[in-house]
Structure formats: structure tokens, C-alpha cells
Amino acid sequence: MINSLPTDPLRVPQREVQRLLGRCLLRIQQYERLIKAIVAHHEICGTVSSLDAIRSARIAEASTKSLGLLVGKLLGSYLVHGSGRDTDLVGSDSAEAATVRMQFRLEMDAEDFERTQADLKDLVRLRNHLVHHLIDHHDVWTVPGCARARQALLTAYDRIDLHFEQLRSWAENMEQARQLAAEFVQSEVFRDLVINGIAPDGSVDWPRSGIVRLLRDAMSELSVDGWTSIAAAQRFIRAREPDQLPEKYGCRSFRQVVHQSRLFRLEYRDVNGSREACFTDRLR
Structure with a gap:
């Protein structure tokens, strides 16, 4: 239909x-x-x-x-x-x-x-x-x-x-x-900035730097009477994080890192009968 x-x-x-x-x-x-x-x-x-x-x-x-x-x-x-x-x-x-x-x-x-x-x-x-x-x-x-x-x-x-x-x-x-x-x-630049405190222009934020963090770790484990041998701290850091070298931060030695960071006091002290460079927290 x-x-x-x-x-x-x-x-x-x-x-x-x-x-x-x-x-x-x-x-x-x-x-x-x-x-x-x-x-x-x-x-x-x-x-x-x-x-x-x-x-x-x-x-x-x-x-x-x-x-x-x-x-x-x-x-x-x-x-x-x-x-x-x-x-x-x-x-x-x-x-x-x-x-x-x-x-x-x-x-x-x-x-x-x-x-x-x-x-x-x-x-x-x-x-x-x-x-x-x-x-x-x-x-x-x-x-x-x-x-x-x-x-x-x-x-x-x-x-x-x-x-x-x-x-x-x-x-x-x-x-x-x-x-x-x-x-x-x-990138390595970002890792250096965030983990190591190293800016792209090479300046260092020392309180947040990786090497200062490790120096403080060494202090907590190795200090005697509040002082830590720089040589002992150096061995401690190289065993734990061998890439954390002073040269990364524009320094020639761990002693220069301690001095340049301005976060520590540096003295020569008697360690086992010999004089060694030692450091402690500046606020101590």
C-alpha cells in the first residue's frame, strides 16, 4: 500500500x-x-x-x-x-x-x-x-x-x-x-643542579651540594670529640660515592671544599700521634 x-x-x-x-x-x-x-x-x-x-x-x-x-x-x-x-x-x-x-x-x-x-x-x-x-x-x-x-x-x-x-x-x-x-x-646538568647544588654557570649552592651532604655523613660516623679527619672523610666518600670529587665543585682538594663551603671549622689536630686537618660544624 x-x-x-x-x-x-x-x-x-x-x-x-x-x-x-x-x-x-x-x-x-x-x-x-x-x-x-x-x-x-x-x-x-x-x-x-x-x-x-x-x-x-x-x-x-x-x-x-x-x-x-x-x-x-x-x-x-x-x-x-x-x-x-x-x-x-x-x-x-x-x-x-x-x-x-x-x-x-x-x-x-x-x-x-x-x-x-x-x-x-x-x-x-x-x-x-x-x-x-x-x-x-x-x-x-x-x-x-x-x-x-x-x-x-x-x-x-x-x-x-x-x-x-x-x-x-x-x-x-x-x-x-x-x-x-x-x-x-x-640531563647531567639537571642532576648537578638538583642533587649536587651546581648551577649551570658553575656556582655552587654549598648547603645543598652532594659533597657537603657526604661530609656531614662522614662526620656522623667518624667524628671523635666532635672533630673529623679530612683524610678519613675523603676515604669514606670515595668508598660510598666515588664520583663526588672536589674537582666537580671547582676545588683541588677536600680541604679546599671544607674551607670554601664556609659551613665548617678547620683545624689541625692530633690524630693518633700525628697532626691532621680536621673539620667540624661551624655552628658547633
Whole structure:
């Protein structure tokens, strides 16, 4: 039998409006997922042992934020005006020395930052309009209203897609920076900086240096009446960490390390009937 019922003239245009609205909302969800990743990962600060927990907490926090709040988080922290500002990253009160602070930023001049800020706020308004007010502005129960809604949704998708591609380029830049940072963390320069207290320019942070740490270990095990023979400490360090040599720190001898660090007192004392260079803590 041939169906003689008249075709509803609204079926096709309404379905097209629904399809285009769904396409816009899916693209917005992709945008929100990507901006959440940037907000969660573009900065971190804490002790080495706590980084995983801090990262998980940031991911969980970002997952609950609306697009408007995420844009607010992005502006001024990842997207910054000029050289930006040093945002206060939440650290730790722990006495653990190995603390990491890392922040990635995209710097813009004043004009670009102001334009980007306005564009992002416009995107938030567009998202809210599509989710809450589309049928308030377009009568999708008439064919002409559906036609106008269709054109508005095509225009909206182009705007959303442009924002998404921009955000993706920001995310790619951040990922490249993270990879460079990861390579640096695995380098000898980073090891010297964090473990040995040796800056890339060769200056030494003596209180945090590896060789001072070992000198203090030697003191705790070898001291007699509060004083430790430098020769005995030298043998102790070479047996435990043979790569911790004075030359690494720009010194010719362990005695020079003791003197140059300014953390110890140096005296010649009688050790088993002979005079030897000995050291003790300066605060003793």
C-alpha cells in the first residue's frame, strides 16, 4: 500500500537543526576536555614524592569546572600579558630538599592578550547561548525559523572550530615545552643542579651540594670529640660515592671544599700521634 499521509514539512529542517546543534555541542565538549588538560598540567609545585598526588588532585579539580571557570583559570596563568607574573604555586611545608616547581606560560603582547581574552569570553557566551537559549531566538517550529537556526548553527560551528584549533595549537606548544623539560630533567646538568647544588654557570649552592651532604655523613660516623679527619672523610666518600670529587665543585682538594663551603671549622689536630686537618660544624 502507498502511504497517502502528507509528509511533515518540519521533519527534515528540524532534524537538520538537531544535527547541527549536536555537532556544535560535541565540538564544545572536545574544547572543554582539552582546556581541562591544559589547566591541570600547565603548572605544578611540590616535593618529588608528592607530585603524583598533586597532579591527580589538579586533574580532579579541573574536571568539575565549567567552561567559564576554566577560561578564567587559563587567563593570567597559562595565557599571560607580556612577561607575565610569577603565579604563587602551592608548595609544601615539608623539609624534604627535592622540591619541584614547574610552570608553562604562553606570553602575549597587550593587544593580543586583550583580543584573546575577549574572544574566549565570547566563546563562553556562545556556548551558553547554544545550551540554554537557542530556541528562545529561533522558532524551530516553523520552516523559516529552522532555516535561520540552521544558518546560525553553521556560523557558530565555524567560530567554535576556530577556537578549538587555536587551543590545540596552544596545547601542542605546551606539550613540546614539557618534552624539552623532561629531557632537561634527565640531563647531567639537571642532576648537578638538583642533587649536587651546581648551577649551570658553575656556582655552587654549598648547603645543598652532594659533597657537603657526604661530609656531614662522614662526620656522623667518624667524628671523635666532635672533630673529623679530612683524610678519613675523603676515604669514606670515595668508598660510598666515588664520583663526588672536589674537582666537580671547582676545588683541588677536600680541604679546599671544607674551607670554601664556609659551613665548617678547620683545624689541625692530633690524630693518633700525628697532626691532621680536621673539620667540624661551624655552628658547633
